[in-house]
Structures are given as structure tokens and as C-alpha cells.
Amino acid sequence: MALAIGYLNTGEEDKAQRIADLYKSNVEEADIGHVLEGFIFLNKKQRAKAQVSFEKAQSLNPKNIASLYNLGLLHKRAAENSKAITYFDRLISLSPRHKGALKSLVSIAGNKESLEDVLTILVRNYQTDNLYSTIALAQALRIDQQVEKAVTILRDINKSVNLTSNYFMLLGDSYLELEKYQDANTTFAQGLALEPKDYLLNIRYISTLEWLGEDTAVLEQTRKVHGYYVNNLNITTSLIYLETRNKNYREAKRLFEAIKGEKTNHHLLDSVAGEIYSYEKDYPQAIEHFSAAYEKEPTELNLLNLARTLGFDKQNKEAERLLELYLDKHSNNSKIRFLLAELYSPQDRKKRIVQYQILSIQIPNNAIVFNNLAWNQFKLNQTAEALINIEKAYQLQPDSLAIQESYGVILIVNNKLSQGINILEDAILSGSTDAAAKEYLIKAKTLLNNQAKSRS
Numbered sequence: 001m002a003l004a005i006g007y008l009n010t011g012e013e014d015k016a017q018r019i020a021d022l023y024k025s026n027v028e029e030a031d032i033g034h035v036l037e038g039f040i041f042l043n044k045k046q047r048a049k050a051q052v053s054f055e056k057a058q059s060l061n062p063k064n065i066a067s068l069y070n071l072g073l074l075h076k077r078a079a080e081n082s083k084a085i086t087y088f089d090r091l092i093s094l095s096p097r098h099k100g101a102l103k104s105l106v107s108i109a110g111n112k113e114s115l116e117d118v119l120t121i122l123v124r125n126y127q128t129d130n131l132y133s134t135i136a137l138a139q140a141l142r143i144d145q146q147v148e149k150a151v152t153i154l155r156d157i158n159k160s161v162n163l164t165s166n167y168f169m170l171l172g173d174s175y176l177e178l179e180k181y182q183d184a185n186t187t188f189a190q191g192l193a194l195e196p197k198d199y200l201l202n203i204r205y206i207s208t209l210e211w212l213g214e215d216t217a218v219l220e221q222t223r224k225v226h227g228y229y230v231n232n233l234n235i236t237t238s239l240i241y242l243e244t245r246n247k248n249y250r251e252a253k254r255l256f257e258a259i260k261g262e263k264t265n266h267h268l269l270d271s272v273a274g275e276i277y278s279y280e281k282d283y284p285q286a287i288e289h290f291s292a293a294y295e296k297e298p299t300e301l302n303l304l305n306l307a308r309t310l311g312f313d314k315q316n317k318e319a320e321r322l323l324e325l326y327l328d329k330h331s332n333n334s335k336i337r338f339l340l341a342e343l344y345s346p347q348d349r350k351k352r353i354v355q356y357q358i359l360s361i362q363i364p365n366n367a368i369v370f371n372n373l374a375w376n377q378f379k380l381n382q383t384a385e386a387l388i389n390i391e392k393a394y395q396l397q398p399d400s401l402a403i404q405e406s407y408g409v410i411l412i413v414n415n416k417l418s419q420g421i422n423i424l425e426d427a428i429l430s431g432s433t434d435a436a437a438k439e440y441l442i443k444a445k446t447l448l449n450n451q452a453k454s455r456s
Helices: 002-009 013-024 027-043 047-060 065-077 081-094 099-109 112-124 131-143 147-155 165-177 181-194 199-211 215-228 233-245 249-259 267-279 283-296 300-312 316-329 334-343 346-362 367-379 383-396 401-413 417-429 435-455
Strands: none
Touching: 002 013, 002 027, 013 027, 027 047, 027 065, 047 065, 065 081, 065 099, 081 099, 081 112, 099 112, 099 131, 112 131, 131 147, 131 165, 147 165, 165 181, 165 199, 181 199, 199 215, 215 233, 233 249, 233 267, 249 267, 267 283, 267 300, 283 300, 300 316, 300 334, 316 334, 334 346, 346 367, 367 383, 367 401, 383 401, 401 417, 401 435, 417 435
16 A cells, blocks of 8 residues: 555556555455545546545445545535535544544534534544544634633643643633633743744744733743744844844844845834934934835834934935825824924924924823923014913923923013012922023023112
């Protein structure tokens, strides 16, 4: 039989057929000959003839495992699930550990019409000392949304059974579905103790560490997995991201340079590369990567990164243009509007004021907005309007030194000298070192003294 299979693998069907004929000529082994003939027909893509051969083998020997399995597969591929289930049911009653039949039944369970029949068979053949029947039943129960029951089945497995990574993966995934992240994490760790290099187990373990907020462990485990899969672009990219997130920019750059010539469309890579080069103040390179990231995914974060870096590179006008275009379509985005207002030069204070006025309506409880609006109005000699807005800022956040400084100065230019002096003195006592605050405090005290002298 093995020799005949070898001939089939090399495309020598005639030699395999001669062996099949020899088996068929022997009454006691004729069923094997018909199974082998079925394989030959499958090799020739003649499924109907293969089915006839397997059925003949069954008629000669109802316990022939190979014919049962292949008849089940043929009916499954033809979407004749009821017939397929019948054959797989007969097979696992003879061979309860037949992985192919159990896997096929689970696959068929994905069809709602067949789920109940499959569950009935799997429950009937379930054995606590049989890893494969346990896994198959748990998988079918998960398909039926009986996840708690699937966990119970998996945990009740006999302690004598040698467990595999697939077992721990299924149990861990079940815990994840139940949002039991610590249990899932522990389960994946147990699987890794058995098979430390298992790729999928590692990915799941790292994911649960992230859910649990174990940032240091996430980095350490990703480094370990990268050691196993040095040439895996996804792992390398994830590690670059994590090294960058942990401000290990030199290591992140080293890893990035190693894969720079590789073709990868990972959405994080350009963003991370931009951050690395921005840290090194290589703004042209950073802009190139942030631009690529924004082109791939025109998100708020990618735009903010690009615009800020353009600003660092003294390309404020280009940054302003991008932000203004974005706001044309996303007018309620306050983060983008904040950055735009900051990017405008002192010569464009009117533009700044427009943006802060819009922000004051969009986020009316933000003290910084009112402070910045008031200060820019003050700089344009709009002192009355500035006073209205700085008072709103002060009401919202009276303990802010920046707001106290602005408030004191604006009070003074509105000729509220005593009140302004009190505010600025309190600010200086609280630690303010602002030059404008000190200048206007001296100016206000001088004016008050002059006024007092003129009255006397």
C-alpha cells in the first residue's frame, strides 16, 4: 500500500493500478484494492469514479476506515452534509481519535442546519481521556455559543492526557470570548511553557498582556518572539513600534534599518519611522514617513504627526494648508483646530483668533481656549474683548499660573490696576517667572504711585 501511494505521489498511476489489482484479486484484501483505486481516481480528478471505488470497499468491509473517511470528504465537498455526517459518525465510532473525521465534523458544524446533528455525535463519542474528541466537542460548543460549557469540557480533560498547543489555544480563546483576560493569559503562558516557539500562542499571549496593561512584559515577550522569528516582518514591525513607544529609539532605528528594503504595507511602520527620525531631528526623513502614513491612512493622528513635524522643519504654511483642508471636511475636530491655531505665526493673529473663537463654542469649558483667545486679542489691542474671555478662563481654572499671568496683564491694560496687581502678585508668589507679568506689575504700580502723587 505504501509503495502504491509513493507511485501516486510521483504521478505513476499505472504502477499504482497494478498494485491495486493485486489487492483486488485477493478476496481478503479486495477492499484495500478498491480504496487504492479510489485514490488513483482522485489523483486523476475523477471524483465520481473514486466514490464508486470507496463504496465498493465499504460493501466488502464496512469497517474500512479509509473508505469511510474519503466518502465523508467527497460528500462534504459536494455540500451533502447529511451523508458526510453519517460516514464520519460511523468512522469515529470505530476510531474515536481520528483527527481528520473530528476536524471535518467541526467544519460542518459551521453550517447551522447541521450543528445539532454534529453536537449529538460529538457528545456521544466524547471521552475525557481523548484529547481530539475533547477539542472537537469544545469547538462545536463554541460555534453554538456555549462557551462556558466549552471551557468546562476542556478543563475536565483527564490529567493523564498529553496536552498540545492547540488545546491551550482553544481554552485561552474561550476565556477571551468570555472576557476573562487573566485566565486567558495564564492559559497561553501554560501553552508556551510546553511549546515556547509556537507563533500563534505567542501572538495571543502578547495580546492578553496588552489587555492587562503589562507594557514591560509585552516588550520583553515581543523581543523573545523576534529572536525566534527574526525574518518575520510583522513581528519585527511590532517590535519597532514597541521599542519606539518605550523611547528606545536607537534600537527601534536599528531594527527599522534592517528591514528598510523589504516590501511591507504594515500601517504602523511609516508612523513609527517618522517618530524615530523626528526624535533624531532628521525632519525631512520624518516628514517623508509621516506623509506616507497619512497617504495610506488619512487619520487625525497621522495628520497631527505630519503637521507638527512640518512645523518643526519651519514648513508652517504647508502644515497650515493640510490642517485647513482637513477641517473643511471635519469641522468639529478640536485637536486639529488647536494645532492649526498654534501653527499660525504672530503675524497671523487674526487667523488664530478665528480658530480660538470657534473652539470656544465647540469646547466651552476649556480654560486654555479662552486664555489663548484673550491673549491674542490683547496683542491686537482688542482689550475689552480680551478681558471678557480671560475672565471666562479664570472662572474655569483660577489656579492656573498661565491664566493668572494673562488675567493680571489684561486687567492692567483695561485700567483695572489694583485688581491686576493683586492677581499678578499672587501669581509671582505661586512661582510665576513670566517676564510680561513682571513688566506689567511694575508698570501698574508705577501708575498707581503717580496717580496717588497727582492727587496729593
